[in-house]
Amino acid sequence: MTHPFYSLHRQRMVRVAAATPGASVGDTRANAAATLALAQDADARGVDLLVFPELNLTSYAIDDLHLQSAQQRATRDAIAAVVAASVDLKPVLLVGAALERNGRLYNCAVAIARGRVLGVVPKTFLPNYREYYEKRWFASGGGLTGLTIDLNGEEVPFGPDLIFAASDLPFFTFHAEICEDYWAPTPPSTMGALAGALICCNLSASNIVIGKARERAMLAAAQSARGVCAYVYAAAGIGESTTDVAWDGQGLIHELGEQIAGSTRFARVPHLTVADIDTERLVQERSRFGTFNDAATFAGHPETRFRRIGFAHGEDIHDHGLERAVRRFPFVPNDPAKRDADCFEAFNIQVEALAKRLEAAHAKTLVIGVSGGLDSTHALIVAAKAMDRLGRPRGDILAFTLPGFATGEGTKANAWALMRALGCTADEIDIRPAARQMLGDIGHPFADGEPQYDVTFENVQAGLRTDYLFRLANQRGGIVLGTGDLSEMALGWCTYGVGDQMSHYAVNTGVPKTLIQFLIRWCIRDGQYDAATNDVLNAILAQEISPELVPAGADGALQSTESMIGPYALNDFFAHYVLRHGLAPSKIAFLAWHAWRDVDAGRWPADFPADARVAYDLPTIRHWLEKFCYRFFQTSQFKRSALPNGPKVSAGGAISPRGDWRAPSDGTAQVWLDELSVNLP
Template sequence: MHRAGEKIRIWREAHRPPLSAEEFGARYGAPEPWPSRTVYGWEAKGKIARPGVQKRLAELGVCQPADWLEPALGQVNTKDKRPMGATHRFYDIHTHGLVRVATATPLLRPADVAYNAQGILAQAREAAARQVDLVLYPELSLSAYAIDDLHLQGALLEAVEAQIAAICAATRDLATVLVIGAPLRRNGRVYNCALALCRGDVLGVVPKSFLPNYREYYEKRWFAHGRHSIGQTIALGGREVPFGTDLLFAHPVIPGFVFGIEICEDFWAPVPPSTRAALAGATVLLNLSASNITIGKADERHLLCRSQSSRAACAYVYSASGHGESTTDLAWDGQGMIYELGDLMAESARFDLVPELCVVDIDCQRILNDRQRMGTFNDGAEADGHPENRYRRIAFDHRPTPGDKGLIRPVRRFPFVPNRQDKLDEDCYEAFNIQVSGLIRRIEATQPKSLVIGISGGLDSTHALIVAAKACDALGLPRSTIRGYTMPGFATSEGTKSNAWRLMEAIGIT
C-alpha cells in the first residue's frame, strides 16, 4: 500500500460523521464521481490514480503526487515486526541480482596526470558514498585523449604508471570497482587501455581492439591494436596483471554480475568485441569513450548503445569525455548513458562544466532470465564456438556494505507497452489495430452469426466494443451483428449502467 492510499483513508474517516468510500467519491470526485471500488483500490490494493485525479486530490489537500510512490508509514514486515527497509538481507539489492553502476565525468586537464588522478579519486569517493558497485570513466581518463604525440612521451607514460599505483593505494578501502582509461607500455608498444581496479588491486587490463584512423582520428600513429592480445599479462606495480581482450570480470556471489569492456571505436566496428564478451557470459558491457561531439552524434551513440544492449541481451554502460579535454581541434560533451535490454535507464547531463556521476541500478538477474528464455542467444554462442571457453574470468569481491540501499531505478507505470511519450499516438494506433486485425481473422475463420460482448460502461468493455465495431466495419458486416449485454453486479451504479446503454445505442449494436 502506498502513502497516498493511507492519507485518503485518514482524510475520509476524519469527517464527522466519517465518509464511506462511496460518499467520499460522490462528494469530491471530479469531473465525475469516483466509484467506491476505485477509492477502495487506492486505499487497500495500491492502485495508482490517473494524473487528473492525483491533481484533484492535491488541490483538496488530501495527498501529493509523490505520495503515490512512497510506502505507507504504517506498513510493517509482519514476520519480524520491523519497519519496511530494515537491515534484513532481503532489502539488499544484491540479494535480487541488482548492481549499482555509474558513469563518471571527472575533472580533467590534458597531460596533467596527477591532476586527472585526483579527479578520478574524487568521483570514486563520491561513488563509494552513494554505494555504487561499478563506476566507468571515459577513455584515457588518466592522461586525457586529445594530447596527440604526448601519448608517446616517456615522461607521461611513467607518470601514468605512477598515478595508477597512487589510485590503487587511495582506493584500497573503497567498496567500488573502478574502470579507468590510460595509455600503457608493453613489449615496445603503447596500448590504449582500460584498467579494472578493485580495493587497491589492478584486476586486469583490456586494450582497445579497433583504432580509428580516418577524418579527425589518427590513433594508429600512437597505439598498437589489441585484437590478438589473448592470454597475455602486463607488468604493473611490480607484478604481472592479466592483459588482453579475452577478460571478463565476475563477482563470486552476486548473481550474474559479470562485466566485459570495450573502448570507444570498438562498438562502431561491424562486429564489436562486446558481442563476443556477452556470448561468453558478460551481463554488463562497459565502453570507455573519448568520442568527440558533432551535430547528431549523440543520437548515433544512443542508437548503438540501445541496439547493443538489445541484441546482446545485456546492460550497456557508456561514458564519453567531457569538459577539460583540449578543444584545439575537437569538442566534447561528456555524454554518459546506461541501457538495459534496449531500455534507457539513465543519462547524464551533457556539456556540463562540473564533474558528474550518472547512477542507476541494473538488474543482472533479469538479463540472465531473458537470455534463458531466448534460445537464439544460446544458439549464437554455440555458432561462435562457445566463447566462454576462450575467455579468462577474473574474480573480484568488492565487499559492499550489506543492507537496504534503496532503489535507484526507473519503475515504469505501464511496463508492457513502449515507454515513448513522443510516440504515444503511433503506439496507440498500432495497439488498437493489432486487436482489430486479430479479431477480423478470428471472425473469418469461425464465421459466427453474431459477436456477444458484455458491456459494463467501464473502460475495458468500451474498448472491446469499439474493436468489435471496427472489425465489423472492415468486413462489411452490420454493427447489429454485435449483441451487447449489461451485466449488473454488486458494484454497479445507475451511472455506469446508463453509460453502458448509451454506449450501445451510440455504436448501433443489438
C-alpha cells in the same frame, strides 16, 4: 540492523556509474586527482562499478604526445596513485590509460579494485578516418589472448579476453571495451556477453558532432538488447583539448535495450550518472531466450576462451535506496509519446486480429454482451473499428445487455448509450427469470426468498449470460466475442466453461486491465470515435470496477472487485514481473515497494488517472502479492489452459497456453509463498 530485503546485493542488483570527470590536456596528476574525487563520491553513494572515459588518466586528444616517454611514465605513475588510493574504496574502477607493452602502445581499460589491478584490456578497433588517427599511435589488441603486462613491477592479465567476476557476488560480472569497439560491426562486448558478462562497459572519448548523441544512445540500446546485458557508456567531457573537436561528456546506462539513466551533457562540473542494474532480470532473460544460447554455440562457446578474473567485492546488506525508476504501470510507458505509440499498436493489433477472425469464420454477425464496464466497452469499440475496416455495417454487431440481480441502473444506462452511439444492433435480455428458474431447479435458497449470495448465485448469472450469447450466435450466424482481459485471466477472476472465460474469440485476453483504461483514454484523445461515444467512454472510465453479481448492501455500497482480489494496478505489476521476467516474489515486492511506497503525484503525467496517485506500504503489497501467488500458481491455471484464441498484445507477457505461458493445472503455489515468507521483513 537493516533487513537484507532492502539490500541491493540481496536483490541481485549492482549499482553502476558512468563518470564524467574534469579532464586536462595531458596532466596525468590532475587527471588522477579528478578520477579519485569521483571515485570517493561514488564510494559514498554505494556504487559497485565506476566506468571512466577513454584515456581519462592520460588524456585523449594529445595526439603525438602519446608517443613521448615522459608522458608514458607519468601515466604509469598516475595508475599507481589511483591503485594506492583505491584500497579503502568500494567501487571497482575502470580507468583509461595508454600503456606500452613489447614495443607497442595500447589504448587500454585498467580494472582496479581495493588496491589491486585486476587486469588490462586493450582496445581492439582503432578508428583511422575523418578526424581520427589512432593507428598513428596505438596498436590493436585484437587476438592477444592469454597474455600479461608488467604494470609497475607486477604482472597482471592483459588482453581483450578478460571477464571480471566477483567471487562473493556471482551476479557481478563485467566486460570492458573501448569507444570504437562498439561502433564496429562485431563489438568485442558481444563475445564478452556470450561468455557470461552481465554488465558491458565502454570507456569512450568520442568527440561530439550534431546527431552523435543519438547514435551513441542507439548503439548502447542495441548492444544491451542483443547482448541481453547492461551497458555502461562514459564519454569524455570538459577539459579535453578543443583544438579541432569538442566534447559533451555523455554518460549512458542501458539494460535490455532500455535507457535507465543518462547524464547532463555539456556540464561544466564533474559528475556521476548512477543506476542500479537488475542482474537477476538479465539472467532470467538469458535463460528463456534460447537464441542467446544458440549464438554462444555458433560462436564456439566464447566462455571457453575468456579468462575469468576473480575478485572479492564484499556483500553490502545496507539499504542504499534504489537508483532506478520503477514504473507503477509496467505495461504502460510513462512517456506520453511512447504511451500513445503503444496504444496505437495495441488497439490496432486487436482490431486486425478480430477482422481476420471474422473473415476466417465467415461470420454474418458478431455477438457480444455489453455490461457497461471497462472490458466489454473496450471489446465493443474494437469490434466497431473492425467492422469499419472491413467495410461492414456496425449493425452486424449484435450487442446485448443482460441485466441480473445486481445490475446497476448507471452501468445499464451506459451500456445502452454506448451501443446506440456506436450504431450497433442493440437489445436487452433480462436474465433474472431464467436465473430464478435455475436456482430453483437446483434447490438454491435464493429461489425461496433467502438472500444467500454465494458463488453458485454469482455463477448462475455469469453462466446464463454466456449461454444466451452462444445460442444467439447459433441462431443468427455469428461468433461470440469474449471480453475478459489478461488481468482477470491471470487471477482466474472469471466463470469457467459456460461463463465469461469462454467465447469464440477473446479479443482482450492479451490486454491487462491497466492498459485497457489507457487504451480507452487514447481512443478518446485520438478522435477514434465521435463526441457522443466519447462522452459515454468517459462516464464508464469514472465508474468503480464491479462484477455486479451481488446486490448492494444496506449501506448502498456496490460489490467491489478490487476489495476482493486487490488493486488491479498492483496485480498487473505482479503479473508483469512473473510472466515476463520470472522474478521471485520477494524481488517483485521490493520493486513494488519502491514503485508505490509514496504518493509523489508530481512524478506522474497529467493524464494518469487519480487512482494512480496513491501509496501502498510493504504490508499491503505483501498481502495482495500472497493472494496473487495463490490465485496465479495454484487455483487458476485450469482456466488459462482452456482459453479461446485471442491475440498477444504486449511484450510484457501473455497467458495463452499456446503462447507465453505453459504450466500444470494442478500445480502448487507453496514455493512462491515460502519464498515470500522467508525473505520479507
